[in-house]
Amino acid sequence: MSDLPSLSPEQSAIVAAVIKRQSYAAHWLVEAGAGTGKTTVAVHARAALGGQGTLALTFSNAGQLRFRQVHERYFPDAALARDAVYTFDRLAYEVLCGHDQGVSYSSDGYFTPEEVRRGVVNRTGHMLELLAELVDELNDPWEGDIPAREDDLIRHLELIANVRVANVFRHPSMQAEEEFLDEDDLEQRQDYLASLDLPPWFYDLFTRFEQRRKAAYHLVGVEGAAYDLAGDPKALVRYLKARQIHTILVDEFHDTKALHFDLLRVMAGAGCRLLLIGDRHQDIFAWRGLKPFSAFEAASALPGLEVLTLTRSWRYGHRIARIAGRIVQQLQPGAAVTSGARTQQAQTRNTSDLIAWLGDCRAQGVPLDTHCAILPTAADCMALQLRLLDANVPFKPVERVPYVFHGHEFRLLRGLALLYGQLFGRLPAFHVNHVYAFDLLLDVPALYLDPDLRDTLRHGLGLNSARVDGQRLVTGDGAIFGFAVAELAKVLPAELLQPQAWPNWLGAAIKHLQLHALLHQRAQHPAAGRQSGFLLDAIAERFGQTEPAALLEHWDERITRFMKQRHAGALVLTSVLHAKGHEYEQVLLPCGQAGWRAHLLQPTAPRWRELYVAVTRAKAGVMLEIPTPEVAEKAIAIFGH
Numbered sequence: 001m002s003d004l005p006s007l008s009p010e011q012s013a014i015v016a017a018v019i020k021r022q023s024y025a026a027h028w029l030v031e032a033g034a035g036t037g038k039t040t041v042a043v044h045a046r047a048a049l050g051g052q053g054t055l056a057l058t059f060s061n062a063g064q065l066r067f068r069q070v071h072e073r074y075f076p077d078a079a080l081a082r083d084a085v086y087t088f089d090r091l092a093y094e095v096l097c098g099h100d101q102g103v104s105y106s107s108d109g110y111f112t113p114e115e116v117r118r119g120v121v122n123r124t125g126h127m128l129e130l131l132a133e134l135v136d137e138l139n140d141p142w143e144g145d146i147p148a149r150e151d152d153l154i155r156h157l158e159l160i161a162n163v164r165v166a167n168v169f170r171h172p173s174m175q176a177e178e179e180f181l182d183e184d185d186l187e188q189r190q191d192y193l194a195s196l197d198l199p200p201w202f203y204d205l206f207t208r209f210e211q212r213r214k215a216a217y218h219l220v221g222v223e224g225a226a227y228d229l230a231g232d233p234k235a236l237v238r239y240l241k242a243r244q245i246h247t248i249l250v251d252e253f254h255d256t257k258a259l260h261f262d263l264l265r266v267m268a269g270a271g272c273r274l275l276l277i278g279d280r281h282q283d284i285f286a287w288r289g290l291k292p293f294s295a296f297e298a299a300s301a302l303p304g305l306e307v308l309t310l311t312r313s314w315r316y317g318h319r320i321a322r323i324a325g326r327i328v329q330q331l332q333p334g335a336a337v338t339s340g341a342r343t344q345q346a347q348t349r350n351t352s353d354l355i356a357w358l359g360d361c362r363a364q365g366v367p368l369d370t371h372c373a374i375l376p377t378a379a380d381c382m383a384l385q386l387r388l389l390d391a392n393v394p395f396k397p398v399e400r401v402p403y404v405f406h407g408h409e410f411r412l413l414r415g416l417a418l419l420y421g422q423l424f425g426r427l428p429a430f431h432v433n434h435v436y437a438f439d440l441l442l443d444v445p446a447l448y449l450d451p452d453l454r455d456t457l458r459h460g461l462g463l464n465s466a467r468v469d470g471q472r473l474v475t476g477d478g479a480i481f482g483f484a485v486a487e488l489a490k491v492l493p494a495e496l497l498q499p500q501a502w503p504n505w506l507g508a509a510i511k512h513l514q515l516h517a518l519l520h521q522r523a524q525h526p527a528a529g530r531q532s533g534f535l536l537d538a539i540a541e542r543f544g545q546t547e548p549a550a551l552l553e554h555w556d557e558r559i560t561r562f563m564k565q566r567h568a569g570a571l572v573l574t575s576v577l578h579a580k581g582h583e584y585e586q587v588l589l590p591c592g593q594a595g596w597r598a599h600l601l602q603p604t605a606p607r608w609r610e611l612y613v614a615v616t617r618a619k620a621g622v623m624l625e626i627p628t629p630e631v632a633e634k635a636i637a638i639f640g641h
């Protein structure tokens with residue numbers, strides 16, 4: 001007998017509604033809290049419809065994977081076809097490339113299978129080349145306003161992707177040609193870009209990049225293909241008709257942005273019924289370049305919409321449900337609450353010092369791999385790693401959260417320690433990591449480094465060589481490296497050439513080289529920029545305690561030891577964005593400078609939503625760190641005593 005849980009009556013009622021209604025005008029919106037079984041219901045609805053003619057869509061790859069996993073769990077004998085569940089972008093790619101059946105659905109047929117085979121579709125590498133050329137041209141008359149190193153270009157591509165999904169540049173005022181705009185119009189356009197945290201040069205970059213990409217006959221690649229499909233809606237209609245698709249299931253509906261909703265409108269217009277499933281309080285995307293968009297409001301205008309709900313969480317019991325409920329009330333007073341089973345064991349605990357508590361667990365041999373520390377940003381995760389390293393607690397960052405010693409903050413400071421050694425002491429023994437740090441320093445704008453000199457230094461160190469398996473073959477030569485550092489030291493601002501004690505010099509260098517501003521500018525969104533600045537300060541504080549040459553040797557030895565010692569019982573570490581869609585036995589919420597402190601002390605709607613997502617990942621327990629009475633006062637209102 002299967003030990004799988006059967007659907008609850010309210011879950012079954014949704015599945016029944018979807019299969020009973022025959023009207024093509026009808027759509028359903030299932031608005032339900034975290035852990036209520038939204039994905040589970042979507043999977044069952046698909047199965048009940050027989051699979052044929054049904055297409056499931058998610059926003060993220062993680063969501064698509066989760067849909068497949070739940071399907072496999074419940075229906076192990078009915079393998080899910082490749083084209084049964086797609087992300088919006090993957091669907092668009094399939095439609096525009098006619099990949100499956102050798103058919104081109106596109107109106108002008110510009111992506112035939114033959115062309116796809118010949119590689120007209122861009123990989124990120126092509127896009128970067130195109131962008132690098134463009135930035136080079138645009139930068140000439142503007143004296144290099146647009147940052148141009150490779151990781152800057154990658155970030156520009158991300159920004160371009162964000163404004164695509166927000167449909168920012170499909171707005172008529174954005175499309176008008178510059179020469180037809182008067183000064184007021186231009187000013188409005190700039191204000192609008194600034195309101196999305198986009199730099200003034202972004203308009204030119206985006207529009208020209210899109211023109212070139214299209215002229216070069218290139219599709220965006222899978223990521224971002226939805227943008228091209230929205231410009232070619234008939235292709236989508238042809239695809240739906242050819243495959244006789246009549247029902248679209250959208251899981252993670254809360255992540256649907258303006259662009260995706262445009263595609264849903266096209267699908268509804270083509271006669272498809274939509275089943276939209278989401279939790280409005282889990283909408284936590286707030287990247288640069290995204291304008292606010294409520295998928296739920298947009299859905300409410302669909303003709304023949306029936307709104308359904310799920311009221312009980314199956315992930316966690318009543319205690320965690322109560323915390324989640326209090327957060328929801330902050331966001332939407334009077335909103336229906338999601339309940340949790342009274343019988344389900346769930347603990348909500350707190351501690352004044354999470355790291356000390358973890359250290360105790362470790363000392364007692366308690367494995368920590370069922371515990372996941374969730375933090376607001378990746379920079380927060382990296383700052384927490386410093387505390388964990390200090391306390392010798394093993395940890396494992398998951399998804400795309402980097403190790404702190406691979407981050408820009410750490411590398412920039414390593415670079416400063418090298419410069420100090422060169423100027424006033426001795427250069428530490430050569431280590432290849434020094435070269436990566438040096439590479440970042442070369443691009444600090446406040447150094448005003450001559451581009452030719454920068455190129456020569458990079459070339460000497462192998463930093464311009466081609467990548468092999470994502471890595472460059474840098475030159476591991478201490479003599480060349482010493483020469484490069486000496487050259488860079490010569491162009492430092494005068495204030496930094498005066499001898500000063502190490503920690504004071506470090507502080508002065510951070511200030512004169514405007515590293516906080518640099519990190520802010522590099523971050524994907526303002527909160528991440530702030531946290532990145534805090535992280536820089538936290539590392540600087542530790543670096544300031546040891547003389548530079550010994551400092552780097554000490555850290556390299558420490559890092560090597562840590563990497564060797566990682567083992568299965570390590571604490572999982574992730575950011576709230578990456579935790580979405582996942583569940584963990586125990587969720588830990590650190591509240592130091594890196595953590596949820598600002599969310600509790602200065603809450604805003606986006607912060608409440610992030611806290612809600614973090615809390616609702618827990619199956620069996622939530623532990624909150626309460627380091628100060630000030631935090632305690634606010635925390636009690638939400639987390640109880």
Ligand SMILES: Nc1ncnc2c1ncn2[C@@H]1O[C@H](COP(=O)(O)OP(=O)(O)OP(=O)(O)O)[C@@H](O)[C@H]1O
Binds near residue numbers: 011034040313315581
């Ligand atoms: N009827 C049920 N009986 C028992 N467990 C269930 C039931 N429905 C769902 N679950 C379990 O509850 C948990 C949450 O389910 P699911 O992931 O489908 O919820 P969700 O609403 O999509 O979550 P999220 O809001 O995080 O996206 C899973 O562990 C799932 O197996």
